[in-house]
Amino acid sequence: MHGRRRVKPTAEAERARKEKEAVKIKEYRQLRSNHEYTQDAFEITTKILWQNPDFYTIWNFRRNILIHGLLKDAPEDQRQESLSEELVFLQEIFQSNPKSYWIFNHRHWCLETMPNPDWKKELYLVEKMLELDARNFHGWDYRRYVKSKLVNSMQPKDLLQTDLDFTKKKLEQNFSNYSAWHQRSKLLPHLLSDANEDERKRLIDEEFGIAKSAIYTDPDDQSAWLYYWWLLGREPHRIPVPGDSIHEESSVALVTIKGDRSTIIADEIEEFKELLEEESNSKWCLQTLMHLYQELKYAKKLDDSEVCKFNDEIVGICDRLIKIDSMRARRYEDIRNNLK
Amino acid sequence: MSSSTTTSNVLLIDLHVKYIQSLDKKRDTLEYWITEHLRLAGVYWGLTALDLMNHVDALDRDDVIAYVKSCQWPNGGFSGHVNHDPHLLYTLYAVQILLIEDAIDAVDVDKIVEYVSDLQDKETGAFKGDEWGEIDTRFSYSALSCLSLLKRLDAIDVPKAVEFIMKCKNFDGGFGSTPGAESHAGQIFCCVGALAIVNSLHLVDGDLLGWWLCERQLKNGGLNGRPQKLEDVCYSWWVLSALSILGKLHWINKEKLFEFVLSAQDTESGGIADRPGDMADVFHTVFGVAGLSLLGYPGLKLVDPVYCLPKHVIQRRGLAERYKV
Ligand SMILES: [Zn+2]
Numbered sequence: 241m242h243g244r245r246r247v248k249p250t251a252e253a254e255r256a257r258k259e260k261e262a263v264k265i266k267e268y269r270q271l272r273s274n275h276e277y278t279q280d281a282f283e284i285t286t287k288i289l290w291q292n293p294d295f296y297t298i299w300n301f302r303r304n305i306l307i308h309g310l311l312k313d314a315p316e317d318q319r320q321e322s323l324s325e326e327l328v329f330l331q332e333i334f335q336s337n338p339k340s341y342w343i344f345n346h347r348h349w350c351l352e353t354m355p356n357p358d359w360k361k362e363l364y365l366v367e368k369m370l371e372l373d374a375r376n377f378h379g380w381d382y383r384r385y386v387k388s389k390l391v392n393s394m395q396p397k398d399l400l401q402t403d404l405d406f407t408k409k410k411l412e413q414n415f416s417n418y419s420a421w422h423q424r425s426k427l428l429p430h431l432l433s434d435a436n437e438d439e440r441k442r443l444i445d446e447e448f449g450i451a452k453s454a455i456y457t458d459p460d461d462q463s464a465w466l467y468y469w470w471l472l473g474r475e476p477h478r479i480p481v482p483g484d485s486i487h488e489e490s491s492v493a494l495v496t497i498k499g500d501r502s503t504i505i506a507d508e509i510e511e512f513k514e515l516l517e518e519e520s521n522s523k524w525c526l527q528t529l530m531h532l533y534q535e536l537k538y539a540k541k542l543d544d545s546e547v548c549k550f551n552d553e554i555v556g557i558c559d560r561l562i563k564i565d566s567m568r569a570r571r572y573e574d575i576r577n578n579l580k
Numbered sequence: 581m582s583s584s585t586t587t588s589n590v591l592l593i594d595l596h597v598k599y600i601q602s603l604d605k606k607r608d609t610l611e612y613w614i615t616e617h618l619r620l621a622g623v624y625w626g627l628t629a630l631d632l633m634n635h636v637d638a639l640d641r642d643d644v645i646a647y648v649k650s651c652q653w654p655n656g657g658f659s660g661h662v663n664h665d666p667h668l669l670y671t672l673y674a675v676q677i678l679l680i681e682d683a684i685d686a687v688d689v690d691k692i693v694e695y696v697s698d699l700q701d702k703e704t705g706a707f708k709g710d711e712w713g714e715i716d717t718r719f720s721y722s723a724l725s726c727l728s729l730l731k732r733l734d735a736i737d738v739p740k741a742v743e744f745i746m747k748c749k750n751f752d753g754g755f756g757s758t759p760g761a762e763s764h765a766g767q768i769f770c771c772v773g774a775l776a777i778v779n780s781l782h783l784v785d786g787d788l789l790g791w792w793l794c795e796r797q798l799k800n801g802g803l804n805g806r807p808q809k810l811e812d813v814c815y816s817w818w819v820l821s822a823l824s825i826l827g828k829l830h831w832i833n834k835e836k837l838f839e840f841v842l843s844a845q846d847t848e849s850g851g852i853a854d855r856p857g858d859m860a861d862v863f864h865t866v867f868g869v870a871g872l873s874l875l876g877y878p879g880l881k882l883v884d885p886v887y888c889l890p891k892h893v894i895q896r897r898g899l900a901e902r903y904k905v
Contacts, residue, residue, distance in 0.1 A: 242812070244859040246846060261610040292614045297664040300712065345714050375808070377762055384760045418807040422762045425751035462795060462807050470751040474788075567833040568794050574831075 277309030286329065293337045299346050306353075316355045323354040331365070338369075344378050348385065359389045367406065374410055380419050397434065403427050408450070415454035421467040428494070444497045447471060459515065459522045469531065471495060472505065475538040502539040505532050523565045530557045530575070551579050586847045587856065589839070591872060593879070596865060597635045599850025600626040603862055619661040620651050624673040625866040627680050631890045632866075632873050632881045636680065645683050648674050656691030657710070667710045668699055672722040675729050679893050689730055696723050697735040705740025716757045717748050721770035725887060728777045729897065738778050745771050746783055753788035765796060765805040765818040772822045776886045776902040786826045793823050794831035801836030802855065812854045813844050813864045816871030821885040824874055825903040834875045841868045 249257065285302040288295060306326075311319050330347050337343060351357040366383045370376065390399055404427060410420035428447060432440050448471060454464030472495050495501050509532050516525050533550045542550070558576040562569045603626060606612045615622070623644060630638050651658045651674060657666025658674035671692060678684045699708045700723065707719035720741055727733045747759040748771060754763025755771035768789070775781055796803045796819045802811025803819045816837060823829045843856045844864070851860025852868035873883040882891040886902050894901070 241861045241863050242854050242858075246853060246857055246859045248848065258608050262608065265608075265610055265613050292617075295614075295617050296667065297617065297659070300665050300710075303712070341714075345712065348714075349712070375806070377757075377764060377806075381757065381761050416808050419762050422750065422752075426760050466752055466792075466807075567797055567836060568831060569833075571791065571794055571828075571831040 277305045279310065281305055282310060289333060293333055293340045293343055296342050299342050303346070303349060319353075320355050323350045326350045334369075338373060338376060339378065341378070344382055347382070351389075357389070359386055359393065362386045363390065363402075370410070374414065374417050375419050377419065380423065384423075400427065400431055400434075404431065411450065411454070415457055416461050416463050418463040418466075421463050425467065425470055432494070432497070440497050444471075444494060448498070455524075456515070459519050459525055462524060465524045465528060469528070472508070472532075472535070473501070475535060502536060505536045505539060508532055509536070521564055523561060526557050526561050526564070530554050530561075533557075554579060587843045588845055588847050589842055591633075591842060591869070591877060591879070592845055592847065592850065593633045593635070595847070595850035596845075596852070596869070597630060597633060597638050597850075599846070599860065600630055600862060600865065601638050602850075617660040617664055620648070620658060620670050620677075621660060621673050622862050623647065624677050625862045627677055628883075628889065629862070629866040629869045631680055631893075632869050632883055634879075634881060641681055641683075644677060645681055645686050648677050649687055652687055652691075654691075656688065656693070656695030665710065666695070668696065668707065668719050668722045668726075669709065671695060672726045675726050676887075676889055679729060679889065679897060682896065684730070689732075693727065693730060693732045693735045696726055699723065700736050700741065702737070702740075705737060705742070705744040707741070717745055717755060717767055717774070718757065718770050720745055721774040724774045724777045728899065729887065731899075733778070742775065742778060742780050742783070745774055752792050753785040754792055763792070763806070765793070765803070765815050765822070768793070768822050769818040772825050773886050773888075776825050779902070781825070781902075784826065786828070790823060790826050790828035790831060793819050793826075794828065797832045797837065801833065801838075801840035803832070803837065810855070811840065813841055813852055813871070814854065814867040816841055817867035817874075817888070820871050820874050821888065824885040827903070829874065837875065838872065838877065841872055844868065 282302065282305045285298050285305065288298050289302070292298075306322070311322055314322070327347065327350055330343055330350070334340075334343050351359075351362065363383070363386050366379055366386060370379045370383065373379065387399060387403065394402075403423065407420045407423045407427065410417050411424075424447070428443070431443055435443060448468075451464050451468040451471060454461070455468060458464075495504060498504060509529060512525055512529050512532070516522065516529065519525055533554050537547060537550050555576055558572040561572045565572075603622060623639075627636065627639055627644065630636050648658070650662045651660075651664075651670065653659065653666040655666060656671075657668070658670045659666045660670045674687070675684070675692065678686060699710070699719070700706070701708065701715070704715075706715045707723045708715060709719045723736065724733070724738075724741060727735060744759075745755065748755045748757070748761065748767070750756060750763045752763050754765075754768050756762050756764060757767050761767075772781070772784055772789075775783060795807075796805070796815065798804060798811045800811060802813070803815040804811050805815045805818060820829065820832070820837075823831060840856075841852065844853045844858070844860075845851070845868075846853065846860040849860070851862065852865045853860045854864050869880065870883045870888065873880040874885060883889070884891045884894045884901070884903075887894055887899075
């Protein structure tokens with residue numbers, strides 16, 4: 241349904257297509273009429289799935305053939321072998337269908353049904369796959385799943401390090417890889433919770449360093465900015481009331497590892513004012529400045545004249561943003577009109 | 581071969597109605613058979629688009645009801661087509677279709693409730709898509725929407741369901757498919773919609789998420805689903821519905837989005853594609869039309885952003901509006 245160009249065929253081409261497809265349709269419909277848990281039926285599912293990997297009922301049928309037919313009462317080594325072959329089949333069919341949910345579903349099932357799944361090999365394979373498409377979210381999801389299985393065979397610390405190295409590599413290849421930034425946002429709180437004071441400081445400094453260098457490499461790219469905002473955190477009372485136990489760790493804590501939050505924000509404001517002098521139309525730099533002024537207003541007690549001064553800055557930035565980024569003008573107007 | 585390049589700046593309603601009617605008549609194409617597993621979904625997409633365009637009668641009501649009934653299984657669930665396996669996604673589509681046709685009593689509602697509630701994982705509150713156990717916030721939405729439409733939310737553990745959704749929240753205010761998964765506009769629609777249904781929108785960081793969502797609009801007016809991705813008509817729905825539930829629909833440029841969606845119409849055979857120049861399909865047709873309806877395109881019925889059904893259906897059902905715009 242996605243990315244197929246519209247081409248109007250000639251009458252002749254249309255006739256040829258119909259003839260060719262009539263044969264395939266007949267074949268396809270015959271395939272569907274078989275419902276026994278046999279080797280023949282199994283091979284038929286292979287054919288259908290090659291044509292249509294989203295045909296979920298056929299995947300279900302294929303699993304039932306294995307469970308109730310081919311692998312019923314089979315010895316361990318045969319189960320291992322058949323399901324390993326299944327993984328090879330999945331890998332082949334994945335090449336031409338990298339976005340099918342059902343292929344990954346079936347892979348989960350195979351590995352969890354196998355006597356001896358090789359999770360390290362799975363990690364290797366999925367990382368290979370993410371080399372071809374660094375943003376495939378099925379791939380990232382699958383990688384997280386594989387890691388959750390590796391907990392049994394790897395030290396938690398080594399596993400976190402693997403993740404840290406992998407996401408860093410992805411970001412070095414391309415700073416715009418939002419999936420990698422996202423993964424680091426999940427990883428960092430775990431790393432910090434296990435670390436001692438010095439390590440915590442080093443980790444958080446490094447994280448700010450990576451985000452900043454991405455920002456300076458391409459100030460127009462939103463990924464690093466978003467991550468940077470998260471590192472800086474937001475004042476709790478600017479965030480809607482979260483549920484009691486169900487809210488994730490507050491990121492306000494992250495920046496405080498570095499030092500006093502309001503001092504840091506004030507320094508960051510000066511730094512981005514400088515960046516703005518070189519990149520006067522950077523909407524992300526402007527938005528960040530606006531955000532930092534807002535945060536600073538809440539982060540420390542200000543007198544009325546300071547509040548006025550900050551509000552004037554914010555209004556000025558809003559006016560510039562309305563010109564530069566007119567599509568989102570109404571959002572900037574909302575911010576300007578809701579200043580307190 | 582020639583590629584058609586004509587575009588139109590108005591919604592070609594008559595052409596789209598004909599296009600949707602023609603979908604069931606393409607049995608001589610392999611495509612028709614290969615997409616068999618989507619047939620029930622296709623009926624929901626087509627019928628919703630038709631109703632929004634004031635042509636709900638373009639599909640025969642009795643045929644539609646009979647077809648939906650033929651997809652129900654003894655366990656209460658519905659499959660994507662006759663003789664396919666039941667799945668939660670299709671169970672919601674079936675309920676939605678029957679509500680549009682005002683014919684929910686044509687099927688065994690208690691059985692549906694039983695099927696859906698059995699798919700909740702008692703430990704985590706998550707929902708499985710079917711007996712094979714895949715977990716995804718899409719299924720949380722399907723379950724909550726379905727039971728809310730049937731007025732049977734009492735059949736599940738709602739606080740647990742909310743707890744699971746909140747575990748899928750991310751650093752950018754968005755939501756992913758499972759805990760740890762990256763934010764994606766489709767998943768955000770599901771999670772924000774689900775939270776709206778159970779009156780839990782206070783858990784959403786509306787400022788941050790609204791901002792992330794409005795940044796999905798690209799220079800050409802179209803919306804993408806994640807940063808650095810291409811624009812696509814279906815995101816007109818996923819992004820807009822979520823913005824609308826959060827009361828921030830005005831944060832994107834309406835005129836530019838109108839232009840983009842209308843330019844993706846097939847001006848010869850009808851239907852809307854994912855982007856200009858591509859093949860139209862019924863999926864992008866309904867989400868294009870529903871997006872236009874949310875933005876108040878003239879001549880369309882209003883759509884409900886939470887349930888993705890015409891608003892009059894929700895009103896007839898006596899359900900409250902659970903969004904801010
Ligand atoms: Zn799409």
